Amino acid sequence: MDKPNKKYDYLIVGAGIYGSVCAYELTKRGKSCLVIDKRNVVGGNCYTENVNNIHIHKYGAHIFHTNDKKIWDYINQFAEFKQYTHNVIVNYKGEMYTLPFNMWTFQQMWGVNTPEDAKQIIESQKFIGPITNLEEQAMSMVGKDIYEKLIKGYTEKQWGRPCNELPPSIIKRLPVRFTWDSNYFNDKYTGIPIGGYTQIFEKMLSECDVTLNVDYFDDKEFYDSISEKIIYTGPIDKFFNYQFGKLEYKSLRWETKHINVDNFQGSPVINYTDAEVPYTRILEHKWFDHHNQKGTIISYEYPTNYNGSNEPYYPIRDNKNTLVYQKYYDLSTKLDKHIFGGRLGTYVYYDMHQVISQALTMIKKEDYL
DSSP: OOOOOSOEEEEEEOOSHHHHHHHHHHHHTTOOEEEEESSSSSSGGGOEEEETTEEEETTSOOOEEESOHHHHHHHTTTSOEEEOOOOEEEEETTEEEEESBSHHHHHHHHOOOSHHHHHHHHHHHOOOSOOOSHHHHHHHHHHHHHIIIIIHHHHHHHHSSOGGGSOTHHHHTSOBOSSSOOOSOOOSEEEEETTOSHHHHHHHTTTSEEEESOOGGGSHHHHHHTEEEEEEOSOHHHHTTTTTOOOOEEEEEEEEEEESSSOSSSSSEEEEOSTTSSOSEEEETHHHHTOOOSSEEEEEEEEEEOOSSSOOOEEOOSHHHHHHHHHHHHHHTTOSSEEEOHHHHHTOOOOHHHHHHHHHHHHHHHHTO
C-alpha cells in the first residue's frame, strides 16, 4: 500500500464516531485530514453491512437516542432517521419478561397489577445497608427475585465476574419504572437511520483522505511526521506501550446465521439471563428496520475476555483500572501534538450521542487555539 506523500494538518487515528466527526468538522474549516483505520471499513463499532437489504449491526445493536436537539439535528444531516422504540425482551429459562423493569415486568414476575403492590414486594426483598458491589446495588433497586432471574446470570456472563465483585456503578443507570412503559429509552429523540449507519460515516469522510487496513503502530513515526496534530481514538494504554500495565476490557464474539424463516423471534433483541445459556443476546437484524424480507439473519452475542487481538468493547472502570487510566491520562496531557478522544482514548463507555458531543466540544476548543 502506497504511503501518503504530503503533509496534513491532522492525522486522525480511527474512523469511528469520534474520528469521523472530527474529520468532518475540521475539513469544513479548511483543514487537511488523513483518517486511518486498522479495519477495512469505516464506522467503528457502528458499522452496518447490507445483506439482502437487511442492515446487519456487525458489532452489536446501535440505537441512536438523545435529549439534545442540537445533537439530533446534527446526526440527521447525514441520514434520514425513522422512529424506533426499543422494547427489550428477556428469556429466563423459557419465562419471558420485558425490560426495562416496569409494571409489565412486575406483572409477569409476581402477577401484581398496581404500582403499590409491586413496590411492597420490592421493599420486602430489598438489600438494606452500605452498598459496596453490584449485587447489593441491584437488590437495593429491585429486590431478590428480579435480581436472581433477570440480572445475576446475564451480568456475570457479560463481565466474567461474580456480581459481588463488580462495582455498583455498572447497574445504576438501569431504569426502574412503576408505569406500563416498556420503552427502554425515554429520550426525546430516538431512531435508527434508514439505510443503516455506514452511510453516515461515508458522508462525514467524503472530503478527506481515508486509508483503511492500516495499523498506526506499524509506522507511528512516519504518520506522526506527516501531520501537524494527531487525533488518537485507540486504546490509550497501547499508545503509551502499556508502561503502567494494561487496562481491562470486556469483549464480544458474534455468531451470525442466515435462517430460512421469515420471523425467527419477532423482536430485534432478546436477552438470555440464565447462566446456563452461553450467549447473552440474540439479535434479529431485520426488525431494527421493520422490513419484511424473505428469510432472516440472526446474531448470537457471546461475551469474551479481551486478549489484545480481539476488539475492546467495555472498559472495566473499577478502582484499580481507574487509577491506571489516570496515569495514562496524566501522560497524555504532556503531549503537544496529540489529542485523545472516544471510548478507547478516554477509557469511558459512551453512548453515540455522547461521543458526538465530546468531539464537537474538542473541535470548538481547537477553534480558539
